[in-house]
Amino acid sequence: MAVLTIRDLHVSVEGKEILKGVNLEVKGGEIHAIMGPNGTGKSTLSSAIMGHPKYEVTKGSITLDGQDVLEMEVDERARAGLFLAMQYPSEISGVTNADFLRTAINARLGEGNEISLMKFIRKLDEKMSFLEMNPDMAHRYLNEGFSGGEKKRNEILQLLMLEPKIAILDEIDSGLDIDALKIVSKGVNEMRSSDFGCLIITHYQRLLNYITPDYVHVMMQGRIVKSGGPELAQRLEAEGYDWIKKELGIEDETVEQEV
Amino acid sequence: MAIETKLPFDQQYVRTFSEGRGEPSWLLDLRLQALAKAEELPLPKPDKTKIDKWNFTQFANHVVQSAPLSSLEELPEAVKALIDLNEEAKNLYVQRDHTPAYLSLSEDLKQKGVIFTDIFTAVREHGELVQKYFMKDGVQVDEHRLTALHAALLNGGVFVYVPKNVEVQTPLQAVYIQEKEDTALFNHIIVVAEDNSKVAYVENYISLAEEANAVVNIVAEVFANTNARVFFAAVDHLAKGITAYVNRRGIAGRDGRIEWALGLMNDGDTVSENITRLIGDGSYGDTKTVVVGRGKQTQNFTTSVIHYGKHTEGYILKHGVVKDSATSIFNGIGKIEHGASKSNAEQESRVLMLNEKARGDANPILLIDEDDVTAGHAASVGRVDPTQLYYLMSRGIPKAEAERLIIHGFLAPVVNEIPLESVKKQLIEIIERKVK
Ligand SMILES: Nc1ncnc2c1ncn2[C@@H]1O[C@H](COP(=O)(O)OP(=O)(O)OP(=O)(O)O)[C@@H](O)[C@H]1O
Ligand SMILES: [Mg+2]
Numbered sequence: 001m002a003v004l005t006i007r008d009l010h011v012s013v014e015g016k017e018i019l020k021g022v023n024l025e026v027k028g029g030e031i032h033a034i035m036g037p038n039g040t041g042k043s044t045l046s047s048a049i050m051g052h053p054k055y056e057v058t059k060g061s062i063t064l065d066g067q068d069v070l071e072m073e074v075d076e077r078a079r080a081g082l083f084l085a086m087q088y089p090s091e092i093s094g095v096t097n098a099d100f101l102r103t104a105i106n107a108r109l110g111e112g113n114e115i116s117l118m119k120f121i122r123k124l125d126e127k128m129s130f131l132e133m134n135p136d137m138a139h140r141y142l143n144e145g146f147s148g149g150e151k152k153r154n155e156i157l158q159l160l161m162l163e164p165k166i167a168i169l170d171e172i173d174s175g176l177d178i179d180a181l182k183i184v185s186k187g188v189n190e191m192r193s194s195d196f197g198c199l200i201i202t203h204y205q206r207l208l209n210y211i212t213p214d215y216v217h218v219m220m221q222g223r224i225v226k227s228g229g230p231e232l233a234q235r236l237e238a239e240g241y242d243w244i245k246k247e248l249g250i251e252d253e254t255v256e257q258e259v
Numbered sequence: 260m261a262i263e264t265k266l267p268f269d270q271q272y273v274r275t276f277s278e279g280r281g282e283p284s285w286l287l288d289l290r291l292q293a294l295a296k297a298e299e300l301p302l303p304k305p306d307k308t309k310i311d312k313w314n315f316t317q318f319a320n321h322v323v324q325s326a327p328l329s330s331l332e333e334l335p336e337a338v339k340a341l342i343d344l345n346e347e348a349k350n351l352y353v354q355r356d357h358t359p360a361y362l363s364l365s366e367d368l369k370q371k372g373v374i375f376t377d378i379f380t381a382v383r384e385h386g387e388l389v390q391k392y393f394m395k396d397g398v399q400v401d402e403h404r405l406t407a408l409h410a411a412l413l414n415g416g417v418f419v420y421v422p423k424n425v426e427v428q429t430p431l432q433a434v435y436i437q438e439k440e441d442t443a444l445f446n447h448i449i450v451v452a453e454d455n456s457k458v459a460y461v462e463n464y465i466s467l468a469e470e471a472n473a474v475v476n477i478v479a480e481v482f483a484n485t486n487a488r489v490f491f492a493a494v495d496h497l498a499k500g501i502t503a504y505v506n507r508r509g510i511a512g513r514d515g516r517i518e519w520a521l522g523l524m525n526d527g528d529t530v531s532e533n534i535t536r537l538i539g540d541g542s543y544g545d546t547k548t549v550v551v552g553r554g555k556q557t558q559n560f561t562t563s564v565i566h567y568g569k570h571t572e573g574y575i576l577k578h579g580v581v582k583d584s585a586t587s588i589f590n591g592i593g594k595i596e597h598g599a600s601k602s603n604a605e606q607e608s609r610v611l612m613l614n615e616k617a618r619g620d621a622n623p624i625l626l627i628d629e630d631d632v633t634a635g636h637a638a639s640v641g642r643v644d645p646t647q648l649y650y651l652m653s654r655g656i657p658k659a660e661a662e663r664l665i666i667h668g669f670l671a672p673v674v675n676e677i678p679l680e681s682v683k684k685q686l687i688e689i690i691e692r693k694v695k
Contacts, residue, residue, distance in 0.1 A: 092651070104655050
């Protein structure tokens with residue numbers, strides 16, 4: 001069973017400290033949700049886990065099944081079993097979705113163990129129809145000209161094709177209409193098993209109606225300031241963040257606040 | 260100045276050469292006049308590249324004799340790979356240095372009056388037609404020293420003629436092999452598509468040696484007459500040590516369309532010019548070029564679409580990769596002449612630099628002499644986007660492989676246009692080797 005462990009994580013961007021001591025453990029079989037106002041460090045956490053070159057870890061540790069993730073290159077982290085559905089996926093002209101996916105799958109399988117073309121096509125067809133995607137999307141250039149919702153769906157397609165141990169979904173629900181939201185949720189629920197752990201970053205309770213989390217965390221000032229069960233998300237939806245700020249004596253919830 | 264500018268061939272040589280081939284007097288006269296002009300005219304002046312020290316005139320062999328092929332099986336593997344050997348009905352011309360070595364044209368096309376033959380046979384058998392188009396309205400003899408020299412020393416090429424209303428379905432393919440490392444090539448291509456006709460022509464320049472010491476001077480003239488459609492694809496892959504001047508020009512008549520897909524992969528210093536003149540109302544020009552510069556080579560690519568007719572559309576796309584300490588200059592010129600109202604000129608030039616020492620320069624220019632038009636351009640010079648790299652790597656793809664994908668994607672606009680699978684594959688392989 002996979003375990004992603006984050007201890008006292010401090011992260012800076014261009015010399016500015018954004019994360020100020022994050023502690024979190026995500027195990028296989030668990031779904032965690034992270035909520036929190038804008039600019040509180042949620043995407044920074046996901047980028048730091050994946051190894052975005054702009055984000056510098058200044059203190060703390062990230063391990064996956066005891067392996068030091070911070071020692072790994074971005075691609076090694078992915079091959080170790082991490083996946084990040086990005087808030088803003090890149091567009092790559094001239095590279096088809098299908099070629100990209102096959103390259104990514106083969107990178108995991110390693111030389112000599114490549115997936116056969118037939119098997120790949122079968123799997124791709126199956127996952128695309130599961131996500132109700134137009135088959136043409138396989139031959140379009142990666143995310144190029146995709147609508148916001150299509151990009152999100154394409155991130156979930158990658159999730160289903162690559163089958164990571166731990167996935168982080170950064171605002172996978174933003175910009176989705178209600179039908180797309182259901183489909184994307186269906187995709188994530190399809191992955192649910194004791195071998196799969198998931199960290200969902202979202203602003204909206206409605207996603208959590210479809211994917212019920214085991215734990216809900218609230219992020220402010222670059223830290224997790226409160227954790228609870230699914231009922232926490234419901235209360236946030238109903239009442240907003242003010243009560244937490246009051247409870248914890250927080251005035252400015254953004255990372256600007258020096259502590 | 261150290262550089263030798265005196266021409267190595269004189270009037271007597273040109274006369275003997277021409278008469279030896281039984282050329283008609285109009286061509287001999289044209290050659291002799293051209294040679295005289297070549298002595299006095301200056302070199303062309305490609306913007307931002309100084310070529311006055313380049314050797315375009317000194318070379319060992321003007322002509323070598325090779326044997327024709329009795330079968331395509333005799334070709335070296337590198338050349339065989341360009342040809343679909345299984346295809347029965349191929350329309351194929353192979354030239355070994357200066358010798359027309361193989362030609363096939365489907366019976367059906369012959370019946371319809373399509374001409375596809377080497378330039379010397381065309382001069383003999385279709386003299387009037389060739390004369391009508393040869394260096395008249397396309398490229399002129401007296402533009403500069405290199406066009407004059409080209410006419411004087413012409414020693415290879417093909418003539419393509421598609422009569423009115425004929426649509427050629429299978430592309431015509433020409434393969435020009437540079438076999439001997441020190442042989443100069445003055446290759447001339449004419450493609451004429453008469454009214455309402457349609458043709459695709461695909462050419463390959465390939466050197467057998469890794470390194471050569473030669474001069475190549477190519478002129479291609481493409482004519483799409485009223486409502487005709489020409490698709491012209493080329494993969495140039497001349498070896499290091501070859502100084503190349505390549506001039507490809509298109510003239511589109513009323514509602515004519517000319518589309519270019521050019522994979523310019525030479526390893527030597529190259530000046531490449533591609534101009535499309537949209538003469539007729541409603542004509543259309545689309546030129547896509549991809550380029551890889553490596554080693555120490557210097558290349559200059561000028562692409563231009565000139566609008567004369569009303570309602571004309573011109574599109575320029577150029578993507579270049581530059582590595583090592585190579586220099587590549589990209590000049591893109593969209594020009595709308597007075598009177599070409601309702602026309603549209605668009606261009607995009609992008610350069611990816613893979614090393615610190617590589618030099619790339621994109622110069623988009625719009626020259627507009629008419630009010631009622633639309634035009635636009637985009638240009639960029641940069642490195643592989645780190646955000647794109649991160650995205651691909653976050654899916655488990657190693658950095659080198661991710662870079663490779665991005666670069667191939669960047670050069671895909673031309674690769675995807677090539678209508679022959681074998682040639683497309685070859686272009687992908689060349690790119691693979693060059694960017695590694
Ligand atoms: N690459 C960067 N360069 C400069 N500042 C950055 C960068 N990335 C994040 N920041 C800053 O760090 C802070 C936290 O940003 P982050 O994207 O992590 O917030 P978030 O919680 O994901 O917000 P949202 O809910 O709006 O997505 C913000 O003030 C942001 O401007
Ligand atoms: Mg965010």
